[in-house]
Amino acid sequence: xxxxxxxxxxxxxxxxxxxxxxxxxxxxxxxxxxxxxxxxxxxxxxxxxxxxxxxxxxxxxxxxxxxxxxxxxxxxxxxxxxxxxxxxxxxxxxxxxxxxxxxxxxxxxxxxxxxxxxxxxxxxxxxxxxxxxxxxxxxxxxxxxxxxxxxxxxxxxxxxxxxxxxxxxxxxxxxxxxxxxxxxxxxxxxxxxxxxxxxxxxxxxxxxxxxxxxxxxxxxxxxxxxxxxxxxxxxxxxxxxxxxxxxxxxxxxxxxxxxxxxxxxxxxxxxxxxxxxxxxxxxxxxxxxxxxxxxxxxxxxxxxxxxxxxxxxxxxxxxxxxxxxxxxxxxxxxxxxxxxxxxxxxxxxxxxxxxxxxxxxxxxxxxxxxxxxxxxxxxxxxxxxxxxxxxxxxxxxxxxxxxxxxxxxxxxxxxxxxxxxxxxxxxxxxxxxxxxxxxxxxxx
Amino acid sequence: xxxxxxxxxxxxxxxxxxxxxxxxxxxxxxxxxxxxxxxxxxxxxxxxxxxxxxxxxxxxxxxxxxxxxxxxxxxxxxxxxxxxxxxxxxxxxxxxxxxxxxxxxxxxxxxxxxxxxxxxxxxxxxxxxxxxxxxxxxxxxxxxxxxxxxxxxxxxxxxxxxxxxxxxxxxxxxxxxxxxxxxxxxxxxxxxxxxxxxxxxxxxxxxxxxxxxxxxxxxxxxxxxxxxxxxxxxxxxxxxxxxxxxxxxxxxxxxxxxxxxxxxxxxxxxxxxxxxxxxxxxxxxxxxxxxxxxxxxxxxxxxxxxxxxxxxxxxxxxxxxxxxxxxxxxxxxxxxxxxxxxxxxxxxxxxxxxxxxxxxxxxxxxxxxxxxxxxxxxxxxxxxxxxxxxxxxxxxxxxxxxxxxxx
Numbered sequence: 101x102x103x104x105x106x107x108x109x110x111x112x113x114x115x116x117x118x119x120x121x122x123x124x125x126x127x128x129x130x131x132x133x134x135x136x137x138x139x140x141x142x143x144x145x146x147x148x149x150x151x152x153x154x155x156x157x158x159x160x161x162x163x164x165x166x167x168x169x170x171x172x173x174x175x176x177x178x179x180x181x182x183x184x185x186x187x188x189x190x191x192x193x194x195x196x197x198x199x200x201x202x203x204x205x206x207x208x209x210x211x212x213x214x215x216x217x218x219x220x221x222x223x224x225x226x227x228x229x230x231x232x233x234x235x236x237x238x239x240x241x242x243x244x245x246x247x248x249x250x251x252x253x254x255x256x257x258x259x260x261x262x263x264x265x266x267x268x269x270x271x272x273x274x275x276x277x278x279x280x281x282x283x284x285x286x287x288x289x290x291x292x293x294x295x296x297x298x299x300x301x302x303x304x305x306x307x308x309x310x311x312x313x314x315x316x317x318x319x320x321x322x323x324x325x326x327x328x329x330x331x332x333x334x335x336x337x338x339x340x341x342x343x344x345x346x347x348x349x350x351x352x353x354x355x356x357x358x359x360x361x362x363x364x365x366x367x368x369x370x371x372x373x374x375x376x377x378x379x380x381x382x383x384x385x386x387x388x389x390x391x392x393x394x395x396x397x398x399x400x401x402x403x404x405x406x407x408x409x410x411x412x413x414x415x416x417x418x419x420x421x422x423x424x425x426x427x428x429x430x431x432x433x434x435x436x437x438x439x440x441x442x443x444x445x446x447x448x449x450x451x452x453x454x455x456x457x458x459x460x461x462x463x464x465x466x467x468x469x470x471x472x473x474x475x476x477x478x479x480x481x482x483x484x485x486x487x488x489x490x491x492x493x494x495x496x497x498x499x500x501x502x503x504x505x506x507x508x509x510x511x512x513x514x515x516x517x518x519x520x521x522x523x524x525x526x527x528x529x530x531x532x533x534x535x536x537x538x539x540x541x542x543x544x
Numbered sequence: 545x546x547x548x549x550x551x552x553x554x555x556x557x558x559x560x561x562x563x564x565x566x567x568x569x570x571x572x573x574x575x576x577x578x579x580x581x582x583x584x585x586x587x588x589x590x591x592x593x594x595x596x597x598x599x600x601x602x603x604x605x606x607x608x609x610x611x612x613x614x615x616x617x618x619x620x621x622x623x624x625x626x627x628x629x630x631x632x633x634x635x636x637x638x639x640x641x642x643x644x645x646x647x648x649x650x651x652x653x654x655x656x657x658x659x660x661x662x663x664x665x666x667x668x669x670x671x672x673x674x675x676x677x678x679x680x681x682x683x684x685x686x687x688x689x690x691x692x693x694x695x696x697x698x699x700x701x702x703x704x705x706x707x708x709x710x711x712x713x714x715x716x717x718x719x720x721x722x723x724x725x726x727x728x729x730x731x732x733x734x735x736x737x738x739x740x741x742x743x744x745x746x747x748x749x750x751x752x753x754x755x756x757x758x759x760x761x762x763x764x765x766x767x768x769x770x771x772x773x774x775x776x777x778x779x780x781x782x783x784x785x786x787x788x789x790x791x792x793x794x795x796x797x798x799x800x801x802x803x804x805x806x807x808x809x810x811x812x813x814x815x816x817x818x819x820x821x822x823x824x825x826x827x828x829x830x831x832x833x834x835x836x837x838x839x840x841x842x843x844x845x846x847x848x849x850x851x852x853x854x855x856x857x858x859x860x861x862x863x864x865x866x867x868x869x870x871x872x873x874x875x876x877x878x879x880x881x882x883x884x885x886x887x888x889x890x891x892x893x894x895x896x897x898x899x900x901x902x903x904x905x906x907x908x909x910x911x912x913x914x915x916x917x918x919x920x921x922x923x924x925x926x927x928x929x930x931x932x933x934x935x936x937x938x939x940x941x942x943x944x945x946x947x948x949x950x951x
Binding site for chain 2: 171174175177178179181182183184185186188189190191192193196197199200201202203204205207208210211212213214215217218219221222223224225226228229230233245277278279280281282283290293294297333334337338340341342344345348349351352407452455456459509510511513517520521524525527528531532534535536537538539
């Protein structure tokens with residue numbers, strides 16, 4: 101063990117020239133991967149639901165629908181596998197001092213995630229290629245591990261993110277870790293369950309709204325047979341219910357942030373000074389310690405964060421400027437997420453009321469126009485939410501323990517890698533879009 | 545065996561499996577790349593695609609497994625490797641993206657011409673990726689990485705005789721194992737002509753891989769003396785001998801068209817080279833750093849070992865199922881239903897929509913009470929459960945059986 105001090109000191113932070121490129125490259129990689137994760141979380145369960153309807157009723161429509169969806173899942177999962185591989189490479193390639201210093205604390209989460217990934221990959225292979233080869237029941241059963249692994253995989257990854265935001269169960273001095281308890285760090289952490297539930301619901305919202313928006317687009321073009329109605333109603337039911345619940349889960353997330361990461365909350369709201377009875381501002385621009393041109397809602401922040409209109413909310417001035425995140429990026433990401441989330445929740449209430457009280461699907465063209473927009477917007481909200489929490493954690497990679505700049509690689513080849521990755525992902529996105537278009541026009 | 549080296553042995557098992565299984569996938573891509581044009585070439589590319597499609601994702605997860613185990617159990621060594629060898633690792637990563645892209649895109653192709661374009665554009669990655677990963681092994685084996693960020697030259701650490709030799713060996717051995725596997729797959733499907741074409745390729749690739757392996761040993765003699773000595777005279781020797789024997793025996797079996805045992809022996813030949821390297825490299829991890837020095841603390845090592853053992857109990861039966869179905873040809877899409885659907889029409893009675901709707905509203909109200917109004921942790925847990933109850937009962941209300949159909 102005596103060698104270890106010298107070892108970690110030797111690893112050390114890299115040159116700072118390319119910090120912002122490295123962060124952008126990481127952000128690009130996440131932005132591409134996370135929507136695919138949303139489908140990994142939610143899509144298998146929806147497909148299984150449709151297949152279970154086929155098993156119950158013997159109605160070929162459900163089998164056709166499940167098969168077609170499973171082909172889409174296969175393409176999205178392939179893209180998810182490879183973009184996820186890139187992410188695991190980047191943890192080392194971009195931030196070797198983060199992985200090198202704290203790998204023994206958080207790495208376990210990814211090691212377990214690896215097994216979830218395995219189960220997903222194995223059973224997706226069986227499920228996708230087993231439609232004509234397995235008995236209907238065996239085929240249905242082969243899909244269940246995919247849905248479970250989609251959940252456990254996100255659980256372990258988010259446990260790592262929870263630890264980065266609320267690092268516990270280790271001691272840190274002279275650039276090395278002591279007394280590491282990896283189980284406690286990942287799963288004994290009080291500050292990750294809200295994030296998990298939030299992301300899990302977001303997965304159902306994104307997958308549900310994106311699918312429903314595609315069929316909603318079809319309706320505007322006049323494609324509205326029983327097949328399309330079924331294909332729209334199922335994902336939309338899930339997405340709308342998740343959207344309503346997400347309003348309250350999101351509020352819970354906000355309160356957790358207020359308690360554990362007050363500086364991050366102050367950045368959400370652009371609260372420069374510690375304030376009693378703090379307001380919320382809608383839009384506007386944060387500059388020199390306050391929000392200009394915003395629409396103020398007095399006392400609302402205190403009420404939301406601490407359930408009291410006169411509660412004191414800690415401002416950005418509680419920490420030195422070097423320890424504050426870039427406020428406007430965080431604030432606009434937060435406002436984007438909340439704004440879109442609110443809009444989706446309103447759309448959801450309209451849908452659920454029509455669906456349940458009048459027992460029919462909405463008939464207004466405007467509803468379907470809004471639905472077409474809801475798909476892409478839900479993806480934007482998802483990414484904005486991750487920007488909120490990840491940029492909101494800055495300048496720390498491990499909150500108040502290690503700065504992102506200290507984690508950076510000393511290999512100064514980042515710009516070339518960044519450009520290459522951007523091009524490859526552009527090609528991948530174009531390719532996946534092409535496949536999805538093709539699949540949407542190909543009968544099974 | 546010590547606790548501090550146990551996770552590394554697990555990682556090496558993963559690496560050996562990745563070299564065999566992932567290597568076979570890249571090898572299949574290699575044959576797609578060099579298939580040329582025309583009907584015969586289309587058949588070669590189709591076979592290479594269809595045989596691998598159900599398993600390629602699972603094959604690639606082995607690499608993730610290796611990465612995560614190493615960064616958890618040997619973080620400082622991982623950090624040094626990742627920053628020093630960032631260029632080949634990045635090339636490998638991009639190659640994997642392109643390989644996956646080929647599988648994703650092939651699902652949308654309609655004509656042989658489109659398939660050829662997808663296969664050949666992306667198959668270049670099948671050469672790049674194993675080569676780049678081979679150079680990484682070469683860099684570690686020839687001790688060109690030491691601790692640091694970066695711990696060694698960004699260029700010569702992986703562009704050197706040992707790295708290049710092992711990179712070429714990785715490409716050749718992947719092509720070899722893949723051709724052996726595809727011969728067997730084509731035979732099982734009854735396509736003797738196609739099997740014979742892969743047989744010729746297997747024999748040619750086997751001879752080339754053997755020659756490259758001998759050349760690599762000569763390179764090691766001059767460029768990585770320690771590994772060479774321990775491989776030819778020391779603890780690595782049994783594995784080296786095993787690899788040579790298995791390699792020659794595979795060739796003989798392929799010659800006699802006995803693909804089933806050849807497949808396993810080919811895997812042994814490749815895996816034995818990984819084991820030989822590991823035995824020769826032990827106890828050195830990086831230049832000036834032993835495995836013991838690189839290992840994480842006791843609790844982390846125990847946690848990793850526990851996680852791997854429990855995970856393996858789930859993983860290996862599942863993998864066995866996948867490979868039994870794949871190798872038995874049961875996952876090859878025949879394009880038509882070969883199973884008579886024997887489903888009973890057991891319609892659930894129309895559930896009471898109103899009851900479900902009320903239940904979901906009750907759950908919503910309770911959820912708001914426990915999660916939003918209350919502040920205790922236990923109340924939040926109940927609140928979250930209520931919200932899931934809201935979604936489930938709401939789902940039943942929004943989608944009772946038959947409602948969509950009746951529209």
